[in-house]
Amino acid sequence: MESTFPVFDPASPQAESIRDLFVHVLLISAGIFAIVSGLICVALYRFRVTEKLPVQDFGSHKREIAWMAGPVIIVVWIAAISIKLILTINALPTQYVKGATAEQDGVDIVVTGHQWWWEIEYPASGIVTANEIHIPTGKKLRVALRSEDVIHCFWVAQLTRKMDAIPGHENFVWLEADKPGTYQGRCAEYCGTQHAWMNFLVIAHDPDDFAAWQQREKQTSTPPTExxxxxxxxxxxxxxxxxxxxxxxxxxxxxxxxxxxxxxxxxxxxxxxxxxxxxxxxxxxxxxxxxxxxxxxxxxxxxxxxxxxxxxxxxxxx
Ligand code: CUA
Missing domain, CATH: 2.60.40.420 (Cupredoxins -  blue copper proteins)
Structure with a gap:
């Protein structure tokens, strides 16, 4: 079920662009690593201990400018592509008005972190469940994140970015899955003894199956006869x-x-x-x-x- 490297196995457009950025930065870093370690090897070989000292070189404006400008360009480039991605995938609380209810803000699911479990509410249908988020495929859902106690972090590596759940402050994230399946979610912010066991599942259904799940979930319990x-x-x-x-x-x-x-x-x-x-x-x-x-x-x-x-x-x- 769970992907070994979930970040490399995206199942939503958002997770796919996060994977692409990650690979992009990884390749730049790998290139820098190869150049630096290559130059160290060359220097070790060429200037190994010999009878005479190598020619001493004191300062070069051209080289100084080059090794300052190079890293600046790389850092600015990485910042630019990161900011662009953040702006594309963020669910900003633009319509959120203080005191407005979740429905008014177009929230599909409210997720509340507790030590150490997740409460899941669907404001439109009134469904409440725990540690399992059922969603229809192909729909971009607006998720509000809250916390009842300490800071938690909501993360479904194959579907979303990470986003903190902070007490007294609401954060938002888009949740979407391309195809039906079960995706592993985790708490990604240390939040006490059982942080490691604050997992949840995102179960994506075909829209029809999702409607059926909703119908079942809306039913209240009947007293057992046995x-x-x-x-x-x-x-x-x-x-x-x-x-x-x-x-x-x-x-x-x-x-x-x-x-x-x-x-x-x-x-x-x-x-x-x-x-x-x-x-x-x-x-x-x-x-x-x-x-x-x-x-x-x-x-x-x-x-x-x-x-x-x-x-x-x-x-x-x-
Ligand atoms: Cu909740 Cu870590």
Whole structure:
């Protein structure tokens, strides 16, 4: 799934131009490296220790001007092509008016960084999910980036530039994918103990599949009918799960922790730390601190029976 060198495997026009700039600068640097190391080798050979000193050369205006002008031209050139690219790919907050809602600003997705997971909201449809961004292909989406705690950095190497998510300040980025697929996203700014496990997936669908996903995602949960699962649903409310999490259609409405409305349909748990399987979900519930030390989910020291009930319930959240 994940590309070994995602920057070299772009899947959006934006990522492609970033790759091109990177290769451009890399070639210039490689050229300079080759010239400098070549000259060092020549000097080492020609002026190796011999009987007599080489001819001493004190100053040359022409050469001094040349070695000043050369680097200046190169630096100005690199700055020019970088600024041009930044201006092309940036989603500037031009229409953003203080106090305007996300919809008014034409925001398609609001992404909020938390230690250590991502909250994903679609203002138009009211869908809320976590650590998984579903998008239709071929559409340039405006993403607003926010943070609830410290500075995080949103980065999908195959699709976007990096952009910080800063508390109290909204940033924007364009998100677009050429073809359907799953793209790895990461937090690219050190943000505490579990920075390394603050991953997310961008799942790009054909527009029809995306519409179907939206339809499923809009449905709220229905109370489970099966005994084990319905005991789990009661336990979920009785324990303090509902004081941090939300499950649409129930009394659990908090947004301190990931929204669990469609938890069982997601690919990963704990912002990418483990795959989302019933066994892994059980391991996670049994002791989240063992799976992701430092995460905000406490160890509830659940009994085996309680684990069975909770897993049965959470697996109904599709
Ligand atoms: Cu969030 Cu690093």
């Amino acid at each position: 005994k084990l699962a319905s005991d789990g649903a009661a336990l979920f409310m009785k324990l303090t799960c509902s004081q941090c999490h939300a499950v649409a259609g129930t009394d659990a409405k908090e947004d301190f922790a990931p929204d669990l409305t469609h938890l069982a349909s997601r690919a990963q748990l704990g912002a990418g730390v483990i795959k989302n399987t019933p066994d892994n979900l059980r391991t996670w519930l049994a002791n989240p601190q063992a799976v992701k030390p430092g995460c905000k989910m406490p160890n509830f020291k659940l009994k085996d029976e309680q684990l069975d009930q909770l897993v049965a319930y959470l697996e109904t959240l599709r």
